[in-house]
Amino acid sequence: MKKFSQLALPYIIWAILMLVLPMGLIAVYSVMDQGNSIVPFAFTLEHYKKFFTDPDFLLILWRSLLIALKTTVICLFLGYPIAYFIARSREKTQNLLILCITIPMWINMLVRTYAWIGLLSEGGLIQRILSLVGLGNTELLYTEGAVLLGMVYNFLPFMILQIQTSLSKMDHSLLEASADLGASPAMAFLKVTLPLSLPGVINGITLVFLPAVSSFFIPKLLGGGQYFLIGNMIENQFITVGEWNFGSAISMIMAIIMMLLMMAVRKAETRNQGGKED
Template structure:
């Protein structure tokens, strides 16, 4: 057991902790150079991020992530609730259908949406049968939201489903014996007990949604530019690793705050239930 623990700690240090340390150090490099021999300590990278241009970009990223999370929640809860009412074998089949697309590479899944939403895509060809369209859906906020909801919806469904399956059926039977109807049972028993799964699902959707860059780049083009695109651009095109690292550190801090809020609400909710 100790052997595997040491292996895990070594793996975590090399692939998680060390890269974070390097990014943290690069964030204070005012020269923007990749080489550490040209390192020049400065806070300019952080002060640059808090300019109106980048703060607006960050705010837009947060709003898009929140909108994606809300849509995923509204879609996922009824889906997870319906699946939780099925027998075990049928439920596993439905969950497999949701998980199966995740086995395909993210780029391929996103390119699939390009072929669907493009001006000559399958959706516009279908609308043309009824003399409708064509619709200009590509390189819009709508296309980005659709792609992100498709990508992150399974995370929300699985978490809520797991929470619903843990609801004690004896509590539902007791509520029925006390004269509660189905609406009251859902409102006062099922939904409160499923909130831990809802909170976890929100975090699992919000965190990748705010930091994504592939979906917004391919489906949004130059019209939808998120904070993840800014970080990617600084590392791959501009070559300003200092500013890219500072932006990444700020994003990591925001994500840690979100995780802290989720844990706080989770503990309070667990205490209320107990």
């Protein structure tokens, strides 16, 4: 046990320096305000009050949660059939398909998002294809649809890989047993495959929703600054406006929302496995 503690010490120090300390500073900044000549800083909750009493800020938060939800639902409905097809393929085919999914992830996400600007811009490849069916005048770039497309494109692989991992670990003899008991393929999927794949579904939802709700460069590039999300708002407060205290308060609000969502996901996963939380 002592040797294990010594081995874990560098990781504990790294976590404190890279995670705990920055979050602690943000938490302190969020409840600080400029004081007087005697006390330079004063405790305040005005930054939190400012956020929750301004309808524009609440609208941005709602918009961020909504587009993250849309992204997650689309990734789930697209990712599950793809993951199912990969898991049912031969081992060599599985490795090839997984490689095809992961290769784009080797490229920086910012570069991949920039590529969509050229595809969606006026005179771009997608608009040329749409013009063949009489939809050439459709505005594609700097719209909510463009932002949603960029979100789905960047986060879909996380959903596919998580679900595929769960499906690959499934005991296929259970499907044979269900068939012997007279279950149709559709019934076997609903009663056996789907429940066993839920841990991967839940992990995929977590890995898609959390980064989607706080993303800032995808709406900035594909939304052209016209589609403002909570991540853009935090960036704006820190870099443009210089309101570090208010930006820290917004960051803490988002951190609390994400922690609550992760707790809800953990409870759902525990309930699905039929166990009890530690």
